[in-house]
Amino acid sequence: MDRVEFRRRIMAANDAAAAALRPRFASSGTLVVDVVSSPGAGKTSLLEATARRAPDSLRLGAVVGDIATELDADRLRAAGMPAHQIVTGGACHLDARFVTDALDATDLLPLDVLFIENVGNLVCPASYDLGEDFKVALLSVAEGDDKPFKYPAIFARASVTLITKIDLLGAAPFDLGKAIQQIETLNPEARIIPTSIATGAGMETWWELLESELEAKRPAHATS
Amino acid sequence: MDRVEFRRRIMAANDAAAAALRPRFASSGTLVVDVVSSPGAGKTSLLEATARRAPDSLRLGAVVGDIATELDADRLRAAGMPAHQIVTGGACHLDARFVTDALDATDLLPLDVLFIENVGNLVCPASYDLGEDFKVALLSVAEGDDKPFKYPAIFARASVTLITKIDLLGAAPFDLGKAIQQIETLNPEARIIPTSIATGAGMETWWELLESELEAKRPAHATS
Numbered sequence: 001m002d003r004v005e006f007r008r009r010i011m012a013a014n015d016a017a018a019a020a021l022r023p024r025f026a027s028s029g030t031l032v033v034d035v036v037s038s039p040g041a042g043k044t045s046l047l048e049a050t051a052r053r054a055p056d057s058l059r060l061g062a063v064v065g066d067i068a069t070e071l072d073a074d075r076l077r078a079a080g081m082p083a084h085q086i087v088t089g090g091a092c093h094l095d096a097r098f099v100t101d102a103l104d105a106t107d108l109l110p111l112d113v114l115f116i117e118n119v120g121n122l123v124c125p126a127s128y129d130l131g132e133d134f135k136v137a138l139l140s141v142a143e144g145d146d147k148p149f150k151y152p153a154i155f156a157r158a159s160v161t162l163i164t165k166i167d168l169l170g171a172a173p174f175d176l177g178k179a180i181q182q183i184e185t186l187n188p189e190a191r192i193i194p195t196s197i198a199t200g201a202g203m204e205t206w207w208e209l210l211e212s213e214l215e216a217k218r219p220a221h222a223t224s
Numbered sequence: 225m226d227r228v229e230f231r232r233r234i235m236a237a238n239d240a241a242a243a244a245l246r247p248r249f250a251s252s253g254t255l256v257v258d259v260v261s262s263p264g265a266g267k268t269s270l271l272e273a274t275a276r277r278a279p280d281s282l283r284l285g286a287v288v289g290d291i292a293t294e295l296d297a298d299r300l301r302a303a304g305m306p307a308h309q310i311v312t313g314g315a316c317h318l319d320a321r322f323v324t325d326a327l328d329a330t331d332l333l334p335l336d337v338l339f340i341e342n343v344g345n346l347v348c349p350a351s352y353d354l355g356e357d358f359k360v361a362l363l364s365v366a367e368g369d370d371k372p373f374k375y376p377a378i379f380a381r382a383s384v385t386l387i388t389k390i391d392l393l394g395a396a397p398f399d400l401g402k403a404i405q406q407i408e409t410l411n412p413e414a415r416i417i418p419t420s421i422a423t424g425a426g427m428e429t430w431w432e433l434l435e436s437e438l439e440a441k442r443p444a445h446a447t448s
Contacts, residue, residue, distance in 0.1 A: 006230050038262045039346050039375060040367025067347060069374050090377070092316065092347040120375070122263050123291060123316035123345050142366030142389065142396070143264025150293050151263060151344070153314070165366065171395045172366070 014128055017096035021131030024103070028110035031217045033210075034130050036154055037138035039120030042164040044072045045197045046138065046206075047115055051081035053207050059110070063102045064117040065094040072117060081115075082108060093124035096131060112214060126153035133213065134159040139183075141165045141174045148182035156186040160193070160209065167196040238352055241320035245355030248327070252334035255434075255441045258354050260378055261362035263344030266388040268296045269421045270362065270430075271339050275305040277431050286339040287326045289318040296341060305339075306332060317348035320355055336438065350377035357437065358383040363407075365389045365398045372406035380410040384417070384433065391420040 025032050035043045047062055054060055062083040064072045073085035084106045086098050099116060103109060116132060118125040126135075137158035139147055142165055148155045155161060161183050169176065180192050191209060195202030249256050259267045271286055278284055286307040288296045297309035308330045310322050323340060327333060340356060342349040350359075361382035363371055366389055372379045379385060385407050393400065404416050415433060419426030 003234075010227075038264065038344070038367075039371050040262065040364070066374055068376050069370075071370055071374065090347075090351075092345070119347065120262070120371075121316070121345060121347050123314075123343065124348065127314075140264070140366060142364060142392065143262075146293075146295055147263050147344075150290055150295065152292050165396070168366065168392065168395060171392055172389070 011127070014095045014097070017100055018129040018131040021096055021100060021103075024109070025114070025131060029217070030109060030111045031113045031210075031214050032116065032130070032132040033113065034116045034118060034125070034132040034135045035138070036118045036122070036125045036135055036158065037120065037164075038122045038140070038143060041120075041138040041140040041143065042162075042197060043117050043120070043138060044075050046162065046164070046195075047076055047081060047117060048079040049197055049203055050115075050207070050210070051076065051079040053203065059112045060115070061108045061111045061113075062115040062117055063094075063099060063108070065091075065098065065119045067091075067119060076117075084108060088119060092119055092121050093128055094118050094130060095128050099130050113210065122147070122151045122154055126151075126157055133217065136160045136162060138162045138164050139179065141168045142172045144173070145175045145179040145182075148179060148186055152186050155183050155190070158187070158190065160191045161187075162202070162206065163192065163194045165196060165198070166194045166201055167198040235351070238319045238321070241324055242353040242355040245320055245324060245327075248333070249338070249355060253441065254333060254335050255337045255438050256340065256354070256356040257337065257434075258340045258342060258349070258356040258359045259362070260342045260346070260349045260359055260382065261344065261388075262346045262364070262367060265344075265362040265364040265367065266386075266421060267341050267344070267362060268299050270386065270388070270419075271300055271305060271341060272303040273421055273427055274339075274431070274434070275300065275303040277427065283334070283336045284339070285332045285335045285337075286341055287318075287323060287332070288341040289322065289343045291315075291343060300341075308332060312343060316343055316345050317352055318342050318354060319352050323354050337434065346371070346375045346378055350375075350381055357441065360384045360386060362386045362388050363403065365392045366396045368397070369399045369403040369406075372403060372410055376410050379407050379414070382411070382414065384415045385411075386426070386430065387416065387418045389420060389422070390418045390425055391422040 076083035297307040300307035
């Protein structure tokens with residue numbers, strides 16, 4: 001078996017596990033969001049801010065992937081979001097079986113929104129279906145405005161890209177228009193939101209997007 | 225063949241290719257440095273600054289890995305460093321066979337220093353021996369001071385860690401002492417240099433380190 005065939009089998013096994021997750025999420029009415037970025041682009045900070053913005057009536061939860069440490073799940077729990085840390089050992093991304101095992105080991109579901117905070121890696125997580133409704137990519141201003149074309153897979157696949165840390169515009173060289181143009185070239189349908197946790201910029205737009213996705217997800221009987 | 229066995233075979237094939245690179249580098253007297261970081265931590269900027277600092281008599285060159293685009297090799301050539309771009313397609317790291325193919329396809333060698341600029345990824349490149357003399361890890365202040373413990377493999381393995389963009393200290397929350405302590409815990413022998421391309425901080429220390437590694441590499445006949 002060569003490398004291509006081995007990879008095909010890995011992806012097929014992942015797709016099967018993701019396909020088994022979808023009815024599980026559907027039956028609990030859960031909106032599932034896979035959050036992907038480089039290390040330090042602000043995934044955990046985004047989820048902390050989202051937990052603080054959400055009304056108490058909305059059930060949010062997270063599974064969080066990291067190579068090592070429980071730091072991120074600790075931060076989310078402190079912000080009021082139930083969270084389960086997946087310590088991947090060496091794995092550079094989450095796959096659908098990691099998510100399945102995490103859900104089996106916990107009583108996180110049912111939830112209104114499940115966030116899957118992926119391992120900090122702009123490459124490997126792009127290929128893996130986790131049964132999510134959509135992927136969100138984060139690109140930090142500090143990373144530079146040339147990154148979408150250099151790491152095209154995730155920006156082509158993510159329905160939403162948040163350009164984070166825009167409070168650093170000026171301190172770090174970054175042409176916002178150039179980055180947006182690259183993302184739009186890769187994915188003409190993408191929603192692109194410039195944000196800053198430090199100033200709150202864009203956070204209300206992010207929140208409204210989540211609310212509208214939740215609304216679209218509501219079962220028909222709830223609106224009839 | 226299961227996943228563990230497949231990974232063992234991949235690593236064995238890589239180690240064999242790396243072992244074949246070492247005599248090639250030794251016969252040309254080339255110091256080889258594998259540069260690893262997250263996307264946007266400043267690998268290309270570091271090499272640009274190094275090219276500008278080096279005397280004309282020193283032969284520097286680079287092979288540069290990216291998922292897509294030739295942007296980084298273009299930047300290095302513009303800074304006066306011969307560079308060959310390896311477009312990995314989807315691969316999330318360079319392996320020793322990519323480097324071998326790049327050297328076979330070019331006349332880069334002989335060089336005094338060959339930089340291998342890895343794909344922007346703090347996870348996968350840590351495992352791969354590229355026949356280098358040492359690995360340099362870059363950690364940007366914008367990524368946050370908790371990253372060494374979250375991505376321990378590369379900081380344990382890199383002989384040198386540059387903490388980059390220290391001009392952003394103050395603009396981005398980052399405890400320099402905390403980051404240094406984590407790196408030292410993972411690797412008590414590590415050389416740690418806080419740097420900024422914007423202000424030039426630490427660049428002379430980086431340059432002196434390179435010079436001293438070059439001196440240590442000189443063949444015995446040159447000093448006898």
